[in-house]
Amino acid sequence: MAARRPTAIGVLPFPVLVMIAPSLLLAAFVILYPVWEILRLSVHEISRFGLVRGFVGWDNFTGVLADPSFRASLWRTLIWTGAVVGGTVLVSVPTAVILNLDFAGRGLARALVMLPWSVSLSMASIVWLWSFNADYGLINTILQSLGLIARGVPWMARPETAFPIEIAIGVIVSIPFTTTILLGGLASIPGDIYEAARIDGAGPLRQFRALTLPLLRNFINIAVVLNIIHVFNSFPIIWIMTQGGPDDGTHILITYLYDLAFRLGKPGPAAAISLIMLAILFAFTFLYLRLQPKDAS
Amino acid sequence: MTRFKRITHLAAAAALSLASMAAAARADTVRITVSFYSAATGPYFEKMAAAFTAANPGHEVKIEVVNWPSLLQKLQTDIAGNANPDISIIGTRWLLDFVRDDLVEPLDGHMSADFRNRFIGTFLKPAEIKGKVYGLPIAASARALYYNKAMLTAAGMPDGPKTWDDVAAAAEKIKAAGGNGFGLMAKGTEVDVYWYYALWTHGGQVIGPDGKAAFNTPAGVKSLAMYKSFLDRGLTEPGPTDYTREDLQNQFKQGRLGMVITAPFLINQINKEVPNLQYGIAPVPTGTNAATYAVTDSVVMFKNSKVKDTAWKFLDFLFSAGPRIEFTKSEGFLPTTKAEAADPYFTGNERLQTFVNLLPNAQFAPTITGWEDTAKAVTNALQSVYLGTATPEAALKKAEDIANQALGK
Numbered sequence: 025m026a027a028r029r030p031t032a033i034g035v036l037p038f039p040v041l042v043m044i045a046p047s048l049l050l051a052a053f054v055i056l057y058p059v060w061e062i063l064r065l066s067v068h069e070i071s072r073f074g075l076v077r078g079f080v081g082w083d084n085f086t087g088v089l090a091d092p093s094f095r096a097s098l099w100r101t102l103i104w105t106g107a108v109v110g111g112t113v114l115v116s117v118p119t120a121v122i123l124n125l126d127f128a129g130r131g132l133a134r135a136l137v138m139l140p141w142s143v144s145l146s147m148a149s150i151v152w153l154w155s156f157n158a159d160y161g162l163i164n165t166i167l168q169s170l171g172l173i174a175r176g177v178p179w180m181a182r183p184e185t186a187f188p189i190e191i192a193i194g195v196i197v198s199i200p201f202t203t204t205i206l207l208g209g210l211a212s213i214p215g216d217i218y219e220a221a222r223i224d225g226a227g228p229l230r231q232f233r234a235l236t237l238p239l240l241r242n243f244i245n246i247a248v249v250l251n252i253i254h255v256f257n258s259f260p261i262i263w264i265m266t267q268g269g270p271d272d273g274t275h276i277l278i279t280y281l282y283d284l285a286f287r288l289g290k291p292g293p294a295a296a297i298s299l300i301m302l303a304i305l306f307a308f309t310f311l312y313l314r315l316q317p318k319d320a321s
Numbered sequence: 322m323t324r325f326k327r328i329t330h331l332a333a334a335a336a337l338s339l340a341s342m343a344a345a346a347r348a349d350t351v352r353i354t355v356s357f358y359s360a361a362t363g364p365y366f367e368k369m370a371a372a373f374t375a376a377n378p379g380h381e382v383k384i385e386v387v388n389w390p391s392l393l394q395k396l397q398t399d400i401a402g403n404a405n406p407d408i409s410i411i412g413t414r415w416l417l418d419f420v421r422d423d424l425v426e427p428l429d430g431h432m433s434a435d436f437r438n439r440f441i442g443t444f445l446k447p448a449e450i451k452g453k454v455y456g457l458p459i460a461a462s463a464r465a466l467y468y469n470k471a472m473l474t475a476a477g478m479p480d481g482p483k484t485w486d487d488v489a490a491a492a493e494k495i496k497a498a499g500g501n502g503f504g505l506m507a508k509g510t511e512v513d514v515y516w517y518y519a520l521w522t523h524g525g526q527v528i529g530p531d532g533k534a535a536f537n538t539p540a541g542v543k544s545l546a547m548y549k550s551f552l553d554r555g556l557t558e559p560g561p562t563d564y565t566r567e568d569l570q571n572q573f574k575q576g577r578l579g580m581v582i583t584a585p586f587l588i589n590q591i592n593k594e595v596p597n598l599q600y601g602i603a604p605v606p607t608g609t610n611a612a613t614y615a616v617t618d619s620v621v622m623f624k625n626s627k628v629k630d631t632a633w634k635f636l637d638f639l640f641s642a643g644p645r646i647e648f649t650k651s652e653g654f655l656p657t658t659k660a661e662a663a664d665p666y667f668t669g670n671e672r673l674q675t676f677v678n679l680l681p682n683a684q685f686a687p688t689i690t691g692w693e694d695t696a697k698a699v700t701n702a703l704q705s706v707y708l709g710t711a712t713p714e715a716a717l718k719k720a721e722d723i724a725n726q727a728l729g730k
Contacts, residue, residue, distance in 0.1 A: 074401040075422045158563050159572065178560025180508075182708060269508065270562035270704035286394040288693050289418060 065295035072289030084296040093272050093280065094297065100187070101256065101276040108194035108258075109251045112202050113244060115195060120206035121236065134207075141200035149264035152193050156180060156265075183273030186266050190274065193261055198254075202247045209243030210236070245316055249309055256305055277301050348379035349631040352406035354396065356389045356618070358460065359586070361651045369644055373635050380631050390510070400424060407626035408636065410459055413447045413619045414686040414693075420450050421690070425621040427453040431633045439640060444657040447685045448619045456619025457640060458657040459648075462584040463615040463676045463683055464518065466606060470599035472500060472579040481580075481603030485519070485547060488580060488606050492556035495579040501572065504581035505548060505557040507707050509565035513699040514614050518582055518605050519544035521612035521684055527695070528687055534695060534724035537717040544608070545713040549706050562704050574598060585676045589653035602675045615683035617657070655680075694727030695720075 066084050069077040088094050123134050140148065155162040158178035167173045180186045213236065221231050259278050262268065268275035268283055275283070277297060285294035355366050363386045370382035385406065387395050393415055399405040411419065419425045432454065437445070440458065448456030468481040476494035478487060492502025506515045517527060525540030551557050558564060558572065570587055572578040574595045582605055591598055605613045620639075622632055638644060642660035649661050655676055656662040667673055686692060702720035705711040711719070 071422050072418050073397060073422045073424060158558075158560060159568075159577075175559075178558075178563035181560030181563035267509070269700075270708060271701045271710065273704075273708075286397065288697065289397070 062295045062298055065291050066299055068292055070291040070295075072291070074291065080292070084292045085300075088293050088296050088300070093275065094277075096272065097268075097275040097277050097280040100274070101278075104187075104191060104194070104262075104276050105252055105256045107191045108198060108255045109248060111191070111195040112198040112251055113248060116199050116202035116206055116247070117237075117240070117244070119199065120203045120210055121232070123203065123207060124210040137203055138200045140197055145197060145258075145260040146264060148197055149193065149261045152189075152261075153180070153265050156189060180266055181270070183266075183270065187274045190261050190265055193265075194255060194258065197261070198251055202251060205243055205247045205250075206240060209240045213239045241316075245313070249312060252308055252312070253305060256301070256308070348381065349628040350381045350383055351408065351628050351632045351635050352383045352385065353632075353635070354385045354387055354392070354399075354406045354409040356392050356410050357386050358389075358652045358654075359589070362386060365648055365651060369639060372644075373638055376638070377631075377634065380634075382635055403625070405623050405625070407628055407632045408620055408622050410618050410620055411456070413456060413458070413617045414688060416448055416456055416619060416621070417450060417688045417690055417692075419621060420455055424624055425455050426624050426626075426629065427455055428457065428622065429453055431629075436637065436640070439658045439660065441657060441659060441662060443615075443680060443683075444617055447617050447688065450688060456621045457636060458617040459620045459639070460618040460652065461615065461655045461657045462586065463655060463679050464514075464582050464584055464605060464613050465675055465679060466580055466582050466603045467573060467587060468580045468601050468603060469573065469576060469578065470601055471576075472498070473601070476579075481601050482606055483603070485522070485606045485608050489551065489554075489556060492551065492579060493554075496555055501558040501578045502556045502580065503551055504564070504569035504572065504578050505552060505561040505707070506564055506566050506569055506581075507561040507704055508563060508568075511566060512703055513696045515582065516545065516548060516699070516703050517614060517684070518612070519548060519608070521614075522605060522610060523547075523608040524610055527684075527699075528689065528728070531730075532689065532728060533730040534721045534728060536699065536724075537721040541717050542713045545703070545706055545717065548703075549713060552707055561707050573600075585655060585673060586653035588672050589651075602672050604675065604679055611679075611682045613679045613683050615680060615685050617685070689728065691724070691727035691729065695724040698723035698727070 067079060067081060069080045069083075071077055119137060123130065123137065127133075143151075156164075156179040158164065158176045158181070161176070161179075163179070164173070164176040168176070177185075179189060217235060218231055221235060226234065257278050259282065262274055262276060262279050263282065266274045268279045272280075278301070281294045281297045281301070284290045284297070353366070355362060357363070363384065366384045366386070370384055373382055374380060392410070393412070396405060396409060396411065405424075416425075437454075444458040444461050445454060448454055448458065466481065468478075470479070472495050473479060473481055473491055475498065476491040478491050482488045482491050488503055495502040506512060520527065520536060520541055523540040523544045525538055525544060526535040529535035552561060558569075558578065566583060569578060569581045570583060570590070573581050573587075574591060576595075576598060588602075591600065604611060620636060622629060622636070626632055639648075640658065642658070645656075645658050645661050646664050646666070648654075649656055650666055655673065656664075656667055661667060662677075667677075698720040702711070702716035706713050706716045
């Protein structure tokens with residue numbers, strides 16, 4: 025990438041600029057128009073149906089920032105993103121390493137790991153919600169037949185049980201994508217360096233720590249950044265399983281925003297939250313990429 | 322060369338389509354959005370649309386069925402995108418938002434005295450704002466207590482509980498026999514309403530005459546403490562914050578729940594799914610007085626509709642005796658027109674009559690701004706009490722503050 029940087033728009037020959045202008049304008053429109061709309065919404069009082077009632081300046085932002093539910097949701101969003109992304113990477117790295125080994129049935133195992141990817145997130149959430157149903161859920165049935173619990177546990181009744189379950193489901197559905205990226209990374213590592221390491225007497229653990237992990241670092245970075253962006257904005261799991269409840273105890277920013285915009289009919293404050301989220305996400309990603317050492321080789 | 326050719330082709334095609342549009346100008350297409358009440362809703366409206374087209378050749382009615390929980394959001398985005406239907410079913414309690422934004426048409430101009438006289442007066446009222454009627458009550462329901470005959474007979478109350486003390490006493494016996502006594506609903510929509518039954522029957526109010534939140538009173542605290550004590554004594558299902566209305570209705574159908582307060586449409590569901598279930602319906606238990614919740618859904622006409630006359634014609638047809646009786650019967654609602662109420666199906670239906678008899682004491686959700694915020698604040702308060710993270714006093718105080726802010730008081 026760095027080598028191509030000199031060919032920025034400023035030095036492009038004029039005809040080229042003319043030729044790419046239409047698509048550039050289209051892209052700008054597609055990206056900038058919604059941002060402009062949200063900016064407009066965020067500084068006005070807007071009715072449920074989009075009617076502008078008046079300019080309110082920063083009121084939507086100050087109102088949102090003063091709202092204890094917003095602050096609780098913000099904090100929970102950080103926990104949610106950290107736990108889901110962290111958990112996903114922790115599970116995906118060994119999964120990818122194992123799937124990269126040569127063993128009988130590897131194709132089948134890879135297919136099985138990838139399979140959840142093909143199920144829509146909403147469908148998966150509904151199935152999980154049923155699995156955790158207090159009266160006839162699979163989880164309670166299994167635990168009861170193992171004699172671990174006497175009667176069905178209402179898992180979704182309390183935020184303390186519901187939220188960790190939602191995080192676990194978030195991890196499960198993020199594994200296929202992450203594993204795919206990491207498998208791509210593993211495929212790019214030449215096999216002979218392991219051979220050399222073996223000759224030098226490095227055991228499997230040493231090989232993993234000294235070779236695999238450093239060479240995989242760029243791919244892990246990509247996986248982390250993409251997952252952060254995706255998980256931070258992930259809506260279906262929490263909305264379908266608990267709708268942010270009970271007592272707003274499982275809201276993350278995106279579900280809280282939806283609640284405000286569509287249940288309570290307040291597009292203005294909701295737009296303010298989405299701008300705050302955009303800023304956080306930018307900062308997050310920028311910071312993370314900045315913290316990574318440059319010499320990946 | 323080729324470009325010129327293409328342009329002429331385009332022009333020809335445009336002219337053609339304009340011509341065909343002109344030819345069809347007198348045939349109106351009315352778009353109506355209806356909510357999914359049951360599997361019978363879509364087919365019913367398709368049938369009515371076909372009957373309407375048969376009677377009014379050339380006119381067409383297009384039906385869109387939307388799930389209740391996403392209906393308001395769907396209309397919200399449709400309206401923002403200027404793609405809303407001509408008429409739609411809405412929750413009557415949302416009406417004020419539509420009227421405030423000048424989106425819906427006052428219907429008085431369309432209504433003849435004869436048309437107005439078709440309705441049972443009580444049900445036309447909730448959709449009236451500043452003396453104008455904006456919605457026609459298409460569906461009405463009230464709430465009563467369903468009880469499992471076998472369980473309540475074993476508890477010594479074969480006719481169901483009369484008071485909240487009866488509920489507690491019966492639930493104790495059901496609990497001892499290994500069942501869930503009283504269903505406490507604390508997830509999803511209407512969590513707030515489920516507590517209003519207790520609030521109202523203890524003499525409390527949700528919103529006072531001054532438009533302020535009025536639920537944080539001794540009656541409010543007492544009724545909430547009562548629900549909490551039911552929960553603590555194991556008289557309800559464990560973990561009510563995991564139970565929606567549908568979950569409780571399912572438990573009731575399976576004969577695992579002794580008592581639950583819900584709407585008349587459960588009768589139809591039981592008839593279809595568990596016809597052998599022995600159950601009765603009693604009024605909402607009383608504390609100091611009797612009360613229930615009544616709710617209507619309304620059909621509104623949008624101001625920007627270009628086919629208002631035909632749309633009204635369709636509504637006139639929908640609210641005639643035949644279509645009304647068929648709709649209310651198949652969905653299990655209460656009659657909103659006099660013709661339905663006089664039909665033998667309703668007069669001879671003891672179970673439905675229990676609901677009808679409750680109407681004089683029924684409370685409707687008020688059409689005020691801030692009702693949804695109040696509902697949410699109260700719901701959060703109830704959930705925090707059921708979860709044991711707040712006392713009834715503290716939770717109601719907090720909800721009162723939030724509600725008053727939303728109510729602009």
